[in-house]
Amino acid sequence: MTEQTQERKNVAIIGAGITGLSAAYYLQQAGHSAVIFEKSNRVGGIIQTTEKDGYRLEHGPNTLMVNDKRVADLIKSVGLEPELIVANQAANKRFVVHQRKLHTLPSSPTSFLTSSLFSLSGKMRALKEPFISKLASESSSESFADFIRRRFGPEMLEKAAGPFVSGIYAGDPNRLSTRFAFPNIYRCEQQSGSVFKGLVKAGKEAKKGETNRLAKREIISFKDGMEALPKAVADMLNDDTIITEADISSISFNKKSKRWNIGWKAGKCHGQGSFSDLIITVPAHKLEDLPFDTHVSDVLDEVTKVQHLDYPPVTAMVLGFKKEQVNHPLDGFGMLNALNEKSKMLGALFISTLFENRAPEGHVSINVMLGGARTPEHAKMADSAMKASVMDELRQLLGIEGNPTFSNIVRWEKAIPQLNLGYSNILAQLEQCERKYPGIHFAGNYRGGISVGDCIISGIKLSQTISN
Ligand SMILES: Cc1cc2nc3c(=O)[nH]c(=O)nc-3n(C[C@H](O)[C@H](O)[C@H](O)COP(=O)(O)OP(=O)(O)OC[C@H]3O[C@@H](n4cnc5c(N)ncnc54)[C@H](O)[C@@H]3O)c2cc1C
Incomplete structure (x- = not known):
């Protein structure tokens, strides 16, 4: 027409x-x-920003990943470009908590090979991915956990894909459908026979401008949230x-x-x-x-x-500290727990590292997420018990001294569709x-x-x- x-x-x-x-x-x-x-x-x-005691608080999403031209175009056409703030470079670094210690998640082939997070056998198994044949027929009934175990081996599920699932869906990889929850990854296997090959191909197409995907993905927010x-x-x-x-x-x-x-x-x-x-x-x-x-x-x-x-509950707790209370540089996007880590938290975002003006001068803020499909009961803890057990963990992981100078809790009874x-x-x-x-x-x-x-x-x- x-x-x-x-x-x-x-x-x-x-x-x-x-x-x-x-x-x-x-x-x-x-x-x-x-x-x-x-x-x-x-x-x-769900997108809601408020301010309290000099802290800018996101009740829902903290970041927007711009990896598609159409999203970038919308921001431009509604006149928000001058307000846009790109996450600190440090955001490229992500931590995984395994056996009560922070490990940097590898972000390049070299860092993968030298990473202390994965065992030698785990690395060897993951490197076989391009050579693992795809399932005979298109399957809409394979869980993400089974998919990752089949293609990359169990260790990648435990220490990389599992935490990634918590970060996006607060979900359970044993129940999430690969085809519907992770369509891009599913498509890589279907079209290129391998996730690795599919991602390389998608990267090349993005560089040539053959898709809506942008060659460079940016994690952003806006000055006012x-x-x-x-x-x-x-x-x-x-x-x-x-x-x-x-x-x-x-x-x-x-x-x-x-x-x-x-x-x-x-x-x-x-x-x-x-x-x-x-x-x-x-x-x-x-x-x-x-x-x-x-x-x-x-x-x-x-x-x-x-x-x-299923929409499991998620609670977001922002904690504020004086900089000198935190003996860790918070030099990353945040931390997510390995799948079998015993913890009350799903993970945490280092908010004041990501964007300026999220905490008052001389202070830092950390947004801890609890609950989700695997541990919904953690989202329902009483405020004081939640704060106490999160602080026990943060003291150990980030060397935090004393108590937070600020806290704010937002409870989502039904957060993210699974x-x-x-x-x-x-x-x-x-x-x-x-x-x-x-x-x-x-x-x-x-x-x-x-x-x-x-x-x-x-x-x-x-x-x-x-x-x-
Ligand atoms: C805690 C949390 C953290 C998140 N973090 C991120 C993140 O960092 N990055 C990211 O990209 N995404 C994130 N998300 C996901 C993302 O924020 C949401 O998926 C997205 O904002 C949903 O938008 P929506 O318009 O589909 O739905 P909603 O935002 O839920 O909007 C639906 C609207 O419908 C209205 N409504 C409901 N019932 C009625 C009715 N009967 N009549 C009229 N109106 C009605 C509601 O009031 C609401 O305004 C997060 C989500 C949550 C919960």
Whole structure:
């Protein structure tokens, strides 16, 4: 369809997290109309930055990995480039805690060969990866743990891939699906026969500019914190696009006109609208709260099955110290535990190393994560017990003296969706629902990737699907 003849869609979006905001922005850029219904009184969803006692605190994401041109373009087009801050060079260094000691995770072939983290036999086994043949048929039922054990050996799972899974999903590698939770790694094996060969090929394509991938990936945030991004996208939307404190009272589908009718209340205002498309970006565990009409009851039946997606709890505890209390240079992105490490923590980010102005002058801040799919009970500890046991570990690992001068705890009862084995059934249900009811689109971090960058790309792709 040419630009001149393109039909102007009017789209209702439920949820003003980064997925919903990105979709609205690109729809409006393409000449469509979009309105966002947001239950809370703010935009950004999980992305939330606050300030307390001179500390800048991220309740959700601390960083955004920019490795795709489309994400870089969004930042530029919403005018945020001058606000962008790139993580300190030290962020390239990552620590793994193994047997109560910090080890640097190798970042190059030479450092891998000389690393004290891996045994000689572990290294030899990992080096065989390019020569391990791929599974005979495409498998959507291999866990990430089995995949890594098969291709790289058990030691790489324990000391490299396992910690990586904690850092991204707070997940359990024995349950996460390689195909859905790590699609890029899965694709490397499928297309190149080896993860190593696939990564080399992807790197070459990125350098030649043959994909959206950027040759150089940057870990970034913004001077005022991550929330600057959703706020800037929201500011670019047409007036009256976002209705906050919105209570959706009805959602029905008119089979004849193939349009979605939405009723809502916001404070004293209430309204009714008819839309060509409906994008739902609420977390999967909130789908059952949406008031679908009984006519769409089979939609309801299908979507409520998505409840079975596990969202384990995660607690983020920021601790602040005077610099002289910490006998470690904190010269890295942070530390993650090896899989079998006995610890209450999943890992920690060295926030004040990553970005300036995250802690008051003369102080440092560390963001400790607890909980996740393997140890959800750790996220639920009482504040004082949590702080005491984390401090015991930090004293030993980082040589910290005394008590923190600052602490802040953010609890996510349902944090990150786990794309576990069986996710293909959930996806099939969503797709079936979308086929049956034209115009409905399920989006958000449980579909298409959980990172902020993935959510932006999901929003862009949706706007293209709707435009076509
Ligand atoms: C603790 C934590 C740390 C993270 N760290 C990182 C990181 O460092 N880097 C990274 O890239 N990613 C990180 N992530 C992941 C990333 O932040 C999220 O995946 C992403 O922000 C999700 O965006 P979203 O728009 O899909 O969903 P959300 O942000 O959840 O937005 C959904 C919106 O829907 C609204 N809503 C819910 N129900 C209704 C309703 N009935 N009616 C109307 N609106 C409704 C909600 O209020 C919310 O605003 C982290 C996540 C967590 C939890």
